[in-house]
Amino acid sequence: MAVVARIRNEGAPRRETVVRVERLVRRFNGNEVLHGVDLTIGKGEFVALLGKSGSGKSTILRAIAGLDEGVDGSGTITVPDRRSVLFQDSRLLPWKSVVDNVTLGLDGARLDALQALEEVELQHRTDVWPKTLSGGEQQRVALARSLVRNPDLILADEPFSALDALTRIRMQRLLLDLVRRRQPAVLFVTHDVEEALRLADRVVIITNGVASYDEQVGEARALPARFDELRTQILGHLGVNDDPNHRL
Numbered sequence: 001m002a003v004v005a006r007i008r009n010e011g012a013p014r015r016e017t018v019v020r021v022e023r024l025v026r027r028f029n030g031n032e033v034l035h036g037v038d039l040t041i042g043k044g045e046f047v048a049l050l051g052k053s054g055s056g057k058s059t060i061l062r063a064i065a066g067l068d069e070g071v072d073g074s075g076t077i078t079v080p081d082r083r084s085v086l087f088q089d090s091r092l093l094p095w096k097s098v099v100d101n102v103t104l105g106l107d108g109a110r111l112d113a114l115q116a117l118e119e120v121e122l123q124h125r126t127d128v129w130p131k132t133l134s135g136g137e138q139q140r141v142a143l144a145r146s147l148v149r150n151p152d153l154i155l156a157d158e159p160f161s162a163l164d165a166l167t168r169i170r171m172q173r174l175l176l177d178l179v180r181r182r183q184p185a186v187l188f189v190t191h192d193v194e195e196a197l198r199l200a201d202r203v204v205i206i207t208n209g210v211a212s213y214d215e216q217v218g219e220a221r222a223l224p225a226r227f228d229e230l231r232t233q234i235l236g237h238l239g240v241n242d243d244p245n246h247r248l
């Protein structure tokens with residue numbers, strides 16, 4: 001069955017553009033993975049990036065983060081200087097305390113770090129070693145490390161996918177709350193359609209190396225019927241069945 005590419009983004013609130021990706025092409029060993037991806041993200045906008053495994057989501061995120069030096073490709077990327085990246089694992093330094101991980105590379109940021117740790121509800125664990133924290137707590141430290149840099153853009157590559165379901169929901173709420181207060185733009189890679197609909201203002205899907213779907217979904221959070229409708233539509237676009245627990 002032919003997948004009809006569809007771009008529908010009318011009715012979007014007008015926001016200042018903070019990320020602009022144009023005609024992004026990336027190749028690995030001569031194999032072209034991205035064929036010309038266009039993507040914009042507005043100030044304070046939360047965009048979830050969906051796509052099947054191997055579709056190139058992380059490749060896009062790494063390109064925007066500036067982490068793919070030397071990779072074969074072309075295209076232009078405009079991106080704010082103050083940006084931070086969250087990965088699936090927290091990437092904390094085991095020989096530094098929690099607060100020292102948060103201030104890493106910043107001079108005199110201890111007070112800001114303590115505030116950021118309070119925002120992620122870890123004010124009581126500031127001086128312990130990372131290995132004494134649970135997976136969810138370690139991800140909260142990573143989030144605090146990101147916040148203390150006051151980013152205009154947060155790039156997140158499946159940051160909650162290794163967490164148990166309850167911790168994951170708690171982290172999603174925490175992230176949404178922080179994003180509402182601080183208003184960074186967010187690009188959030190996930191496999192999980194429900195996670196995308198819980199968090200994002202907009203969903204972009206990568207299929208066959210291009211952005212094939214781009215839709216406002218913010219109202220899904222308040223309207224269960226709209227949530228279900230969008231979930232069915234997105235799963236259909238991805239060519240998978242409408243099982244709410246289906247992982248791509």
Ligand SMILES: Nc1ncnc2c1ncn2[C@@H]1O[C@H](COP(=O)(O)OP(=O)(O)OP(=O)(O)O)[C@@H](O)[C@H]1O
Pocket residue numbers: 028029033051052053054055056057058059060191
């Ligand atoms: N450094 C690399 N060297 C060779 N091939 C790579 C490299 N990075 C990515 N690829 C290939 O590019 C394609 C896209 O990979 P990418 O990690 O961006 O996909 P993804 O959509 O994030 O997948 P997943 O959801 O499974 O994490 C895959 O086929 C992958 O094997």
